[in-house]
Amino acid sequence: MSRIAYVDGVYQRIDTPGIHVEDRGYQFADGVYEVCAVHNARPVDEEAHLDRLERSLAELDIAAPMSRAAMKIVVRETLARNRIRNGIIYMQVTRGVASREHNYPSGLKPVLVVTARHTDPARRASVLRAGISVVTVPDQRWARCDIKSISLLPNVLARQAAKDKGVQEAWQVDADGMVTEGAATNAWIVDSAGVLRTRPADGGILNGIVRQTIIGLVDELGLTLEERAFSVEEALSARECFSTASTLAVFPVVNIDGQNIGDGKPGAVARQIVNRYDQHSFIEI
Numbered sequence: 001m002s003r004i005a006y007v008d009g010v011y012q013r014i015d016t017p018g019i020h021v022e023d024r025g026y027q028f029a030d031g032v033y034e035v036c037a038v039h040n041a042r043p044v045d046e047e048a049h050l051d052r053l054e055r056s057l058a059e060l061d062i063a064a065p066m067s068r069a070a071m072k073i074v075v076r077e078t079l080a081r082n083r084i085r086n087g088i089i090y091m092q093v094t095r096g097v098a099s100r101e102h103n104y105p106s107g108l109k110p111v112l113v114v115t116a117r118h119t120d121p122a123r124r125a126s127v128l129r130a131g132i133s134v135v136t137v138p139d140q141r142w143a144r145c146d147i148k149s150i151s152l153l154p155n156v157l158a159r160q161a162a163k164d165k166g167v168q169e170a171w172q173v174d175a176d177g178m179v180t181e182g183a184a185t186n187a188w189i190v191d192s193a194g195v196l197r198t199r200p201a202d203g204g205i206l207n208g209i210v211r212q213t214i215i216g217l218v219d220e221l222g223l224t225l226e227e228r229a230f231s232v233e234e235a236l237s238a239r240e241c242f243s244t245a246s247t248l249a250v251f252p253v254v255n256i257d258g259q260n261i262g263d264g265k266p267g268a269v270a271r272q273i274v275n276r277y278d279q280h281s282f283i284e285i
């Protein structure tokens with residue numbers, strides 16, 4: 001079955017040309033996006049993702065392409081046309097088409113693209129069983145990482161650096177030696193005192209939807225949370241490390257820069273969070 005994309009008002013085969021060469025997303029990475037997990041053909045935490053999409057658009061003075069209700073219809077139709085029960089949905093909004101000038105004319109019509117794909121449940125099972133390894137790289141991004149911008153070149157280079165070293169993710173590190181986040185995940189540790197730590201959601205990181213969900217569950221799980229940055233050294237001596245993102249929810253991190261974390265196996269807190277998160281994502285939908 002060929003994949004179907006929603007492209008600016010039309011459902012079409014994904015390999016059909018559809019974007020104007022002067023779309024500002026193409027020329028300037030002038031746009032934003034969301035990635036949402038799909039379980040049983042329903043987007044997980046859809047409202048939170050659409051809230052963040054609207055916030056990203058507003059921060060960049062890009063108009064919403066349609067109402068939230070219409071957006072949900074496009075999302076469902078894209079899932080149906082691709083027969084996705086479990087997978088991910090990608091939504092991208094660019095500022096629109098204009099003759100190439102850095103500044104933008106007012107009143108541009110934003111361009112929405114929605115795609116969807118299946119995910120492999122075996123991959124998630126293997127990540128949860130064995131964990132992932134990460135490398136650390138300098139964070140080379142701008143000061144507004146809270147905006148989910150399609151301008152992802154530093155994240156692309158970070159993830160490629162991980163791949164080149166044979167590992168799955170790169171944790172980015174700021175000029176003070178503190179971990180910001182992964183190339184496409186938030187970063188967490190359970191420190192040597194047993195406290196769950198993740199960087200505060202300021203301009204230095206994307207405030208992940210999985211991150212926000214976990215923060216909402218810590219009391220119920222009996223965990224102590226500190227939203228406080230941690231250094232690479234603290235991560236290396238932590239009891240546990242993990243990453244989070246909508247794609248697979250929780251990724252236990254068992255090795256950083258070639259050094260095992262704890263006994264080099266996924267930890268108990270990550271497991272506890274995965275179990276509770278899975279209940280959330282199945283109940284919430």
Ligand SMILES: Cc1ncc(COP(=O)(O)O)c(C=O)c1O
Nearest residue numbers: 184185186206208209210245246
């Ligand atoms: C840089 C970055 N941080 C964190 C995340 C995790 O966000 P979420 O939990 O909303 O998927 C992502 C997801 O794409 C990301 O790209």
